C-alpha cells in the first residue's frame with residue numbers, strides 16, 4: 038500500500054460518497070488519489086467536473102487498482118456489488134463500508150473472511166467539513182489501516198471509534214440520520230415564519246443562521262445545552278411559552294421514538310439484507 042497517498046476507490050457516487058469526496062479534497066487528499074465508480078454518468082459527471090477526480094463505470098477495475106475501497110452504494114445493492122468485486126480484492130485492500138444496516142459478518146462473507154473491513158457511519162455535512170462519523174473495525178485491520186480509515190473521516194469532520202459494532206446503529210440515530218431531523222425542523226420554522234408575515238428568503242436566512250448560531254454556541258461554550266437554553270428563556274417571557282408548548286406536546290418523546298425507529302430499522306435491514 039502507498040502509505041503517503043493511498044489510492045481510494047469509491048464504489049457508488051451518490052449523496053454520501055460525493056459528500057465525503059468533496060470534504061476530503063478540502064482536506065489533505067488530492068483528486069489524483071480518488072476514483073469514483075457508478076453505472077451511469079449522472080453521478081460521475083458532476084464529480085469529475087466539480088472535483089476533478091477520476092471516474093469509471095467498471096467497479097472491478099477500480100477495486101483492483103485501489104489501496105482502499107469505499108462502499109457507497111445503497112444497502113440493497115451491496116450484496117450484488119460485493120459479488121462483482123470479490124474476485125478483484127486478492128491484493129487485500131482496506132474496505133470501508135458506509136452502508137447502514139449491513140453487518141461486518143455479511144461483508145466478510147460476501148467479500149472475503151480475511152479482509153480488513155471498517156464500518157463507517159458518516160453524514161452529509163461531511164461535504165462542508167463538519168461531518169460526524171462513527172467507525173468500527175474488524176480484527177483483520179492493522180493499526181495503519183485504522184489510521185487510514187480515521188484520516189479519511191477526520192478530513193471531513195469528527196470521528197468516534199466504537200467499542201461494539203452494535204453502536205453503529207446508535208450513531209445512525211444520532212448523527213447519520215440526524216441532519217434530516219434538523220432540516221425538517223428548519224422547514225417547519227421557515228414555513229411558520231412565512232405564515233407570520235416574513236418573506237421566504239428572510240425566514241430561510243434567519244432560520245439557517247439561528248441553527249448555525251445555536252450549534253456554534255453549544256460547541257464553543259463551557260456550559261451544557263440545558264444551561265444555554267435557560268439563558269434564552271426569560272421567566273414569564275416568550276421562549277418559555279414556546280418551550281412549554283414543545284414539552285406539553287411531547288417533543289422529547291417524539292425524539293426518542295424517532296431515534297429508536299431509526300436504529301430499529303437498521304437492525305431490521307440487517308435481517309432483510311445481511
Ligand SMILES: NC(=O)C1=CN([C@@H]2O[C@H](COP(=O)(O)OP(=O)(O)OC[C@H]3O[C@@H](n4cnc5c(N)ncnc54)[C@H](O)[C@@H]3O)[C@@H](O)[C@H]2O)C=CC1
Nearest residue numbers: 049050051052053054075080109110111112135136137159
Ligand atoms: N445519505 C446519507 O445521509 C447517508 C448514507 N449512508 C450510506 O451511504 C450509502 C449510499 O447512500 P447514498 O449516497 O445516500 O445513496 P445514493 O443513491 O445517493 O448513491 C448510491 C450510488 O450508488 C451507485 N450505484 C448503484 N448501483 C451501483 C453499482 N452496481 N455499482 C456502483 N455504483 C452503483 C448509484 O449510481 C449512486 O451513485 C448507503 O449504504 C447509505 O446507507 C451513510 C450515512 C449517511
Ligand SMILES: O=C(O)[C@@H]1CCC=N1
Nearest residue numbers: 136137209213214215
Ligand atoms: O436513511 C438512510 O438509510 C441513510 C443512513 C443514514 C442516513 N441516511
